[in-house]
Amino acid sequence: MRSPAPVHGAENHWRGRRVLVTGAGGFIGAHLVRRLGGCGARVHAVGRRVRESTDGETWHVADVADEGAVRKLVDSVRPEVVFHLASEVAGARDPKLVLPMLHSNLTGVVNLLTAVTGAPGTRVVLAGSLEEPRPEEGDRAPSSPYAVSKWAADGYARMFHHLWGVQVSNLRIGMVYGPGHQDTRKLVPYVALSLLRGQEPELGSGTRELDWVYVDDVVDAFLAAGQTPDAAGRAFDIGTGTGTSIRDTVELLSEIVGGRTRPRYGALTDRALDSARIADPAPAAEILGWRPTVGLEEGLRRTVEWFTREGR
Structure with missing residues (x-):
């Protein structure tokens, strides 16, 4: 890669x-x-x-x-x-x-x-x-x-x-995704591989909002924190600042993959204490000079292309 x-x-x-x-x-x-x-x-x-x-x-x-x-x-x-x-x-x-x-x-x-x-x-x-x-x-x-x-x-x-x-x-x-992620316990690999194989992914209600951040952007954040003296003693949110529901994320994946297979929402019970987890990226931008650059649709396309190319 x-x-x-x-x-x-x-x-x-x-x-x-x-x-x-x-x-x-x-x-x-x-x-x-x-x-x-x-x-x-x-x-x-x-x-x-x-x-x-x-x-x-x-x-x-x-x-x-x-x-x-x-x-x-x-x-x-x-x-x-x-x-x-x-x-x-x-x-x-x-x-x-x-x-x-x-x-x-x-x-x-x-x-x-x-x-x-x-x-x-x-x-x-x-x-x-x-x-x-x-x-x-x-x-x-x-x-x-x-x-x-x-x-x-x-x-x-x-x-x-x-x-x-x-x-x-x-x-x-935040919720990291991208090429090379093969842990099918995680949403994006699980859904992408299921759809590519013509299988129906089983999901909860899909209503929870999450902040999806592309893996290359996360690596940029690590490099920035590792070379910025003012980062010491601080915690930074690393995400886009935008929440996208699981359902909308899955529907976007379905559109990218194509085919007739549909996800099964409500097949699983939602987890206790789940809540929207959205980053505040302003401190990372101010102190680390870090901002995400890859949008969700583009990142998901790159991820699906990787799974397709690898023949998973």
Whole structure:
């Protein structure tokens, strides 16, 4: 998959820099590693299994929930910037997910921030989520074990910054989609593949509004946060600022794919505590100089073209 052109100034900024990317084998992580490699960074990619280097990156196998493994990794790489994307991602309202989310998501963040504390100049950018309750929402309860793990991680990040000067920022990312996303538990891959195969996707009511953001735009946001000194100690919404209902998104996918297969709305029960999650992109525009550039229809077309080309 060909990488888009680097954001303005990114190639010069990242050339030769030591960068650590956790969760590098995931959807966003793979795109980020590819882009950093194209910018000339010295990329150290972290995953749970060995992978073949495709863009000149060095691979490390480590579990971020293992404190010793994280400290050893940070000490050996001595990264100038850490992009922390390693995470368990599941929106189910299942009590069995509480401990796995705590262990993988929150413990991993604390291990990483502890390991870089006292390392002068090291910047950390966390992959958060728009599912996190925001301060202006008052007492809104987190909607899932995943959401509360990300919410608590942001709290730890602010503490590490204000108490010990860790240069950390948090990107609260909207609903990411795009080429290369093969997790059929997620809406866009599931619906696109179902329609391409002539199968009826089974959905809930489809009324929930979400902020869809294209993966290349998300990578741009990570690069911007990683090179902006004023990002430290802050959290930024990464999305378009526009809500689109699940039903409208699915109908747009149906139009792009074509064919006679129709989605089955109401086949599934809507999840508890679901609400519209729309970004406020103004702080990211003001401080990071970041704005999304790919509209939903264009992004979905690129995604369907990728699935078609890959023969999924």
